[in-house]
Amino acid sequence: MPYLTDQPVDLGSLFAAVQSPERGGVASFVGLVRDHHGGRAVLRLDYSAYGPMVEAECGRIVAEAESRWPVAVALRHRTGSLAIGEAAVAVVAASAHREDAFAACRYVIEEVKRRVPVWKREHYADGTVTWVDPTAKLQHA
Amino acid sequence: MPYLTDQPVDLGSLFAAVQSPERGGVASFVGLVRDHHGGRAVLRLDYSAYGPMVEAECGRIVAEAESRWPVAVALRHRTGSLAIGEAAVAVVAASAHREDAFAACRYVIEEVKRRVPVWKREHYADGTVTWVDPTAKLQHA
């Protein structure tokens, strides 16, 4: 299954991909499109991506997590036009131990933000459109 | 909605309960019934609970998390007879900042394990049945 998708992210299928009878703890993170950014009202977002590198880099990140902790990881990132509240990214990590599931889930989302080539163009309520530059100011999600 | 349920835990409804347009990060944890414990094969589990105190203690834990971090938390714990792979507990924490969502989610599951009056009786493949005592030996989930 590719990491990048232009279809709504189905968390249930990510859970199904990592669940197994010996992995009793499943930690997940879902990043949703927010309705504001830097104090401005956001109407929607367009995500664009360097598709082949998204696949390669996500594959490396998942492999790193699965070698560092005894976990199975599922990861999906959206591309295309997203409405407020839609899931842009989802990570699911399953393990026999919840500490490992949490640690791996956290690692993957941090590395995705740091390394995966995806860009977003925000459409604001005032009619302007901007490419988001997280390095230009402090920003959280 | 009560914290304790004898019906399958529906993660989607927990997500729906905490999602909002200003909360872009949603961390969750799901604990599933595992097929082994202490080296023995487990067939199924019966959960029993001190229902009124589960409600009171879960309410306190959620209130603590929501006062300590800027989050909305949903929590559900199963009771009754569960098969391998069924969700026994689920926590979902949503926040504008993923650090807070992770921290609150982790806090809630740790406190649930430490404070909520639920017991489980494991049915093993060899026909024996035992009340699980996590204090009797090292145990993870």
Added chain:
Amino acid sequence: MPAVADSSLTVRVVLFASYAEGLGFDTLDLTLASPASVGAVIERLRSLPGGQQLPPKPLCARNLAHAGPDEPLVDGDEIAILPPLAGG
């Protein structure tokens, strides 16, 4: 003639899981000389048939909140004796 000498209080004791199985019941109304604390409930239960399986300091709750052995009782309290928790 001390004022508290002839006063008493009654609490509802609730047991669960292995403790309920060991003592053979899951609720009991217990009358104690006042004043009394949670620890007095434990002592009384341990003197009953099967009561020795209760540890000297089990986890307890008073009116749906965790309570230590020194917590004082009030007439009408619900006192729960909780086996090692195994939720999650």
Added chain:
Amino acid sequence: MPAVADSSLTVRVVLFASYAEGLGFDTLDLTLASPASVGAVIERLRSLPGGQQLPPKPLCARNLAHAGPDEPLVDGDEIAILPPLAGG
């Protein structure tokens, strides 16, 4: 007569998002004197119309993996110039 004097290499340059908009294209085949590194691609792009909007040290990838400016090029490489990442 140095052996490398007349050799050259061609790489496929790919641009994205604000960089593609600024330079007005998203792919470009670039021929450089060999040996050359990723940094030489940046220099060449910055000399093009609109190229000054590229920072001197943008994030780059070589063949789908992050690469620093000193990473040497091989004929046929795909070199991507990446605006600040905003995924997740």
